[in-house]
Amino acid sequence: MTDLLTPVLSEQWGEPNSWKLARYEATGGYRAMRTALTMQPVDLVNLVKDANLRGRGGAGFPTGMKWSFVPQDNPNPKYLVVNADESEPGTCKDIPLMMATPHTLVEGIIVSAYAINCHTAFIYCRGEVLHVIRRLQQAVREAYAAGYLGKNILGTGYDLDIIVHAGAGAYICGEETALLDSLEGRRGQPRLRPPFPAVAGLYASPTVVNNVESISSVPAIVNHGAEWFQSMGTEKSKGFTLYSLSGHIKTPGQFEAPMGVTLRELIELGGGMRDGHELKFFTPGGSSTPILTPEHLDLPMDYEGMAAAGSMLGTKALQIFDDTTSVVRTTLRFVEFYKHESCGKCTPCREGTWWLVQLLMKFEAGTAMEGDVDKLLDICDNIGGRSFCALADGAVAAVTSAVRHFRSEFEAGYHTPAWELFPYEKSALF
Numbered sequence: 518m519t520d521l522l523t524p525v526l527s528e529q530w531g532e533p534n535s536w537k538l539a540r541y542e543a544t545g546g547y548r549a550m551r552t553a554l555t556m557q558p559v560d561l562v563n564l565v566k567d568a569n570l571r572g573r574g575g576a577g578f579p580t581g582m583k584w585s586f587v588p589q590d591n592p593n594p595k596y597l598v599v600n601a602d603e604s605e606p607g608t609c610k611d612i613p614l615m616m617a618t619p620h621t622l623v624e625g626i627i628v629s630a631y632a633i634n635c636h637t638a639f640i641y642c643r644g645e646v647l648h649v650i651r652r653l654q655q656a657v658r659e660a661y662a663a664g665y666l667g668k669n670i671l672g673t674g675y676d677l678d679i680i681v682h683a684g685a686g687a688y689i690c691g692e693e694t695a696l697l698d699s700l701e702g703r704r705g706q707p708r709l710r711p712p713f714p715a716v717a718g719l720y721a722s723p724t725v726v727n728n729v730e731s732i733s734s735v736p737a738i739v740n741h742g743a744e745w746f747q748s749m750g751t752e753k754s755k756g757f758t759l760y761s762l763s764g765h766i767k768t769p770g771q772f773e774a775p776m777g778v779t780l781r782e783l784i785e786l787g788g789g790m791r792d793g794h795e796l797k798f799f800t801p802g803g804s805s806t807p808i809l810t811p812e813h814l815d816l817p818m819d820y821e822g823m824a825a826a827g828s829m830l831g832t833k834a835l836q837i838f839d840d841t842t843s844v845v846r847t848t849l850r851f852v853e854f855y856k857h858e859s860c861g862k863c864t865p866c867r868e869g870t871w872w873l874v875q876l877l878m879k880f881e882a883g884t885a886m887e888g889d890v891d892k893l894l895d896i897c898d899n900i901g902g903r904s905f906c907a908l909a910d911g912a913v914a915a916v917t918s919a920v921r922h923f924r925s926e927f928e929a930g931y932h933t934p935a936w937e938l939f940p941y942e943k944s945a946l947f
């Protein structure tokens with residue numbers, strides 16, 4: 518099975534001092550930067566477009582296309598903001614990447630910033646992960662000392678500063694416009710789009726917001742070319758990517774594989790299911806993506822495969838649940854998270870997630886009433902697509918998909934508590 522792995526981003530993970538500049542350079546680091554700084558910015562944009570790198574933060578928007586939206590005739594400064602506020606439940610790929618090889622990200626930022634004519638870049642990192650923030654700061658300091666950042670980088674005349682910014686630990690600040698508000702010093706709440714940040718973002722200036730993994734994939738594309746990147750993956754979802762596996766499997770962790778690998782293959786890479794238990798359901802890309810079931814085990818884990826199954830690839834955070842798990846209890850835990858993290862700006866999300874939790878608690882306790890499943894779906898109907906940003910849609914996706922696949926388990930909540938059907942002690946997760 519290990520021949521499925523395509524370690525590019527994760528190649529140096531676990532190697533001694535992989536986070537230090539000397540080690541990074543000894544393994545070919547900063548070659549892409551040297552090449553890129555001899556190229557025309559527009560050629561770099563076209564290279565990333567040709568590679569068809571799609572945003573790894575969850576939405577899969579083509580990265581090169583996003584860069585090309587930056588209006589170069591706008592007299593304002595252009596900004597690059599790396600979204601390192603990884604918070605989607607189950608998602609844990611950017612943090613190990615930044616811990617193990619922060620210079621991949623720094624190099625990716627230099628190349629990407631140069632491509633969009635930007636001279637100030639930010640890394641917006643979750644405030645809780647102080648160890649990551651320190652590691653990023655150390656890498657940025659090393660890059661300045663080596664002349665890779667600051668004024669006149671390597672004598673090319675190109676200037677770039679990178680600022681590592683610590684968020685304060687709010688899920689909503691991973692939403693790109695809330696992130697920008699937070700970076701500007703305000704309470705992080707989403708803005709209406711359009712205008713998209715590429716046109717009017719930080720300080721109302723053109724701003725590219727890209728995920729850590731997306732930016733970190735750029736140096737390899739510069740080194741090996743678009744065709745090499747295109748040689749991996751499926752027809753419309755190209756390249757390698759990091760899948761996060763957690764839950765009821767033997768060896769959870771990060772697995773770097775081509776786009777389009779199947780869940781069955783990933784579970785095998787993760788050592789298989791817990792002994793004596795079967796897969797019951799899984800999230801393909803964190804709890805914001807509709808859950809899927811064993812019938813979807815052999816679908817390609819790419820944007821198209823997951824959409825065809827009625828879900829989304831999202832952050833590729835596969836949370837695996839076996840037959841000991843109560844889907845009602847899991848859904849409640851998911852929705853409690855969204856209720857807690859709702860920024861409160863818009864009513865459908867603020868009130869709706871609260872109501873969903875109230876009702877789901879009844880299902881868990883076995884005190885729901887006949888017809889409450891329909892009430893649950895009705896509340897979802899009044900939230901989905903009616904809120905400012907995608908946060909509430911995530912909560913709705915968890916509920917509607919759980920009811921779609923396991924309606925009878927919800928109906929059991931009219932008379933039987935979930936803990937009787939699925940005792941806690943059997944499920945190691947909750």
Ligand code: NAI
Pocket residue numbers: 572574575576577578583586602603604605608691693713714715726802805829830831832907
């Ligand atoms: P989206 O599809 O609205 O936008 C994706 C990106 O494309 C954004 O950067 C947006 O500015 C850009 N874009 C889209 N249309 C554009 C246009 N016409 N012109 C210029 N730029 C355009 O998705 P959104 O709401 O930004 O993100 C939702 C995704 O985030 C979900 O798929 C979810 O999986 C993921 N997510 C990830 C988290 C994490 O921790 N990594 C946390 C929560 C959600």
